[in-house]
Amino acid sequence: MRTAQFLALLAAGQAFLGIAAAYDIPIAARIGGIESDFTTLVYNKTGPVLIGNDGGAASGGFHAFAIDDGGRLTETKHETPGRTKLVTTAYGVGGRDLIITIAQPDSFFRLYDAGTVEQVGEPLTRTLGDWSALCVWRSQSSGEQYLYLFGKKQVVQFLLRVAHGSIEIVEIHTFDTPVEASSCAVSSSTRTIFFSGDDSPKIYAFNTTESTQVPDIAIFATAEADVTGLSVYVGKKSDYLFWSVILTGDDDIEIQGLNFYQSATKSYPAGVVTYAIESDSGTGFGLSSLEEIFDDFGLQINTAYNPRKVPYNTKPSVCPECGFNGFCETRGICVGANQCDCDEGWGGLYCAFKEVKPVAETDANGGDGDDPAIWVSPIHKTMSRIITTTKSELGSGLGVFDLTGKRIQTITAAEPNNVDVIYNFPAGGRLIDLTYAACRKDNTLCLFEIHRNGTLAPISGGVQPTKENYKVYGSCAYRSRTTGKQYLFVNAKTAEYLQFELSWDDTSRSLETTLVRNFTGGSGGQVEGCVSDEANGWVIIGEEPHALWRYGAEPDDDVSEGFLIAEVGDGHMYADVEGVTLVEGTTANDGFILVSQQGVSAYNVYRRAAPHGYIETFTTVDNIEKGVDAVTNTDGIAAVGTSLGPLFPHGVVVVHDDVNQLPESGTSDEASFKLISLGDILSDGLLEELNSNWDPRS
Structure with missing residues (x-):
């Protein structure tokens, strides 16, 4: 009877085993007449007990079945707290083994003694929601036990513990998942939780952690058909992950809620796999012997496994000095409920953000600043300039500052938002530098010439239209290494991007633009910051509430689907995703992407080369010696990795500070921008990837 396809993988840090085969599972025992989804097993001295949910009848609850000496399933108990979908077991909680369920009518956790199947205490921790999977993880570092409760594209992590003589369930945190999980499984030795969703062949995984940091979730494997159940078998040297998939056979059987019993019984010397089953003949529970399955796969059977003897350290991670409500962090100690x-x-x-001190700040300028750019001087790099935007009516325009932050110039513009620099643009037989911004007041593209001394001047054609009923927001520039053509990107809050070719008209002796492409960036959320990577032909955009994306920057590149670099909730990125900048390296694969995160006033560093691995997060603190305050509610960011003299020997990062605190107390009505040495952010090893002599005009 062909019911499921199994795939086994070696976990525990070893390589992919690559065993995959459709397997006909003989059903050794079966109970019908129960609408079921999940099974769990109790390791009792008298023999194994299968626990299965009852999601059909209003009274529902769960059933307990002893696996007797003849290999049959004999019902021993039926608890009826209400229709129930989820059941699991936890061992050694205050010296007691527990069955854990959630009844759908009232959404309370209920605990039952695994030996007597009697309820322990009153219902706990009401958790409203449509929950679809439940797993238990016991940390080998601390011995603490955690529940992972999956629902509508989210998972809630709870701590299961004994406090003041009673068992309690404490919510730790909630984070998003890419699918609604229909099954989950835990590998304690690798600290990994696997989960899958209905109607999908993908299996996802994330690492367990004793902190409130959101874990990275990735696709672990893709099956040949939709996955219906997951379970981990604890091997002698490594764990095996098994899954079942839907197969349509003569009996149209589907199994889910897999679970392994890894001890020998009289009828099943290799142990059993249990499951909820649905077929043309009805619903219920079943079990099969593991002996033939493991023989066919060539895997080692481990019947010595004992869930009560999971090794762990005696030092708990949940700190008593925090009222047992906080975590001891790697780079700090707990002083309060999740406070470090x-x-x-x-x-x-x-304590997860690296702290750096700004070494200088710009003079306060304008009512509402936003974004900076860095212009590298062709005369001497110490004469390089910082160009900033003021997008409010008060002081609307661009500001120019030297590397100490002293204001050199201001020039009026129509509320520019983001600003960028263009080098060596051909204009009437000469090469000039330009600064470019999206001007929100009149929804235009604003351009100024940059003189060799770093000051700005109007240029003919320096105000270019976009299109009717279009409201500009963010912007960046791109020059094609393929054609040599110069392009201007501009976006609206609606995520509509326009790409214009910028050229010089010798007849009118002025700049002109031609619309060559428009597209929607990201997943439809509000966008603003962007930066181009000319060597790789990319434009990288920030979708404020959601993610960082990469697209091809050439006009004929396919933009139907972007490359997702990072997203809010992945464990490292936080909303709002604001400014984006690129630090060039010695080659097109060297260098780094820096991203501003307004909600936490911090910045992420990613690899320039695909797949753009995360490196670190940094934030700013007061530089008391220099009288420079920390950054608050940050927005735009710019950086270069070339040496700019003794102040910035490895390059500079310039960031927007929304709340500029004054040395004598209080805050300024005008914005400022902070200057940070790149050498204070990147380690020596990372700095070696940069070219200290990088020339943007070469």
Whole structure:
């Protein structure tokens, strides 16, 4: 009877085993007449007990079946707290083994003694929602036990513990998942949780963690058909992940809620796999012997496994000095409910952000700043300039500052938002530098010439239209290495991007633009910051509430689907995703992408080369010696990795500060921008990837 396809993988840090085969599973025992989804097993001295949910009748609950000496399933108990979908077991909680369920009518956790199947205490921790999977993880580091409760594209992590003589369930945090999970499984040795969704062949995974940091979720494997169940078998040297998929046979059988019993019984010397079953003949529970399955796969059977003897350290991760409500972080100690006293040099959320001090700040200028750009001087790099935007009516325009932050010039413009620099643009027989911004007041593209001394001047054709009923927001520039043509990107809050070719008309002796492409960037959320990578032919855009994306920057590139670099909730990125900048390296594969995160006033660093691996997060702190305050509610960011003299020997990062605190107390009505040495952000090894002599005009 062909019911499921199994795939086994070696976990525990070993390589992919690559065993995949459709397998006909003989059903050794079966109970019908129950609408079921999940099974769990109790390791009792008298023999294994199968626990299965009852999601059909209003009274529902769960059933307990002893697996007797003849290999049959004999019902021993039926608890009826209401229609129930989820059941699992936890061992050694205050010296007691527990069955854990959630009844759908009232959404309370209920605990039952696994030996007597009697309820323990009152219902706990009401958790409203349509929950679809439940797994238990016991940390080998601390011995603490955690519940992972999956629902509508989210998972809630709980701590299951004994406090003041009673068992309690404490919510730790909630994070999003790419699908609604229909099954989950845990590998304790690899600290990994696997989950899958209905109507999908993809299996996802994330690492468990004793903190409130959101984990990275990735696709672990893709089956040949939709996955219906997952379970981990604890091997002697490594764990095996098994899954079942839908197969349509003569009996149209589907199994889910897989679970393994890894001890020998009289009828099943290799142990059993249990499952909820649905077929043309009805619904219920079944079990099969593991012996033939493991023989066919050539895997080692481990019947010595004992869930009560999972090795762990005696030091708990949940700290008593926090009222048992906080985590001891790697770079700090807990001083309150999820509050940390961080080690020197670390701060931010859970002591996870590297702290750096700005070495200078620009003079206060304009009512509402936004975005900076850095212009590298062709005369001497110490004469390079910082160009900033003021997007409010008060002081509307661009500001120019030297590398100490002293204001050199201001020039009026129609509320520019983002600003960028264009080098060596051919204009009437000469090569000039330009600064470009999207001007929100009149929805135009604003351009100014940059003189060799770094000051700005109007240029003929420096105000270019976009299109009717279009409202500009963010912008960046791109020059094609293929054709040599110069392009201007501009976007609206609606995520509609326009790409214009910029050229010089010798007849009118002025700039002109031609619309060559428009497209929707990201997933439809509000966008603003962007930066081009000319060597790789990319434009990288920030979708404020959601993610960082990459698209081809050439006019004929396919933009039907972007490359997702990072997204809010992946464990490293936080909303709003604002400014984006690129630090050039020695080759097209070297260098880094820096991203501003307004909600936490911090910045992420990613690899320039695909797949753009995350490196670190940094934030700013007060530089008391220099009288420079930390950044608050940051927005735009710009950076270069070339040496700019003794102040910035490895390059500079310039960031927007929305709330400029004054040395004598209080805050300024005008914005400022902070200057940070790139050498204070990147380690020596990462700095070696940069070219200290990088020339943007070469």
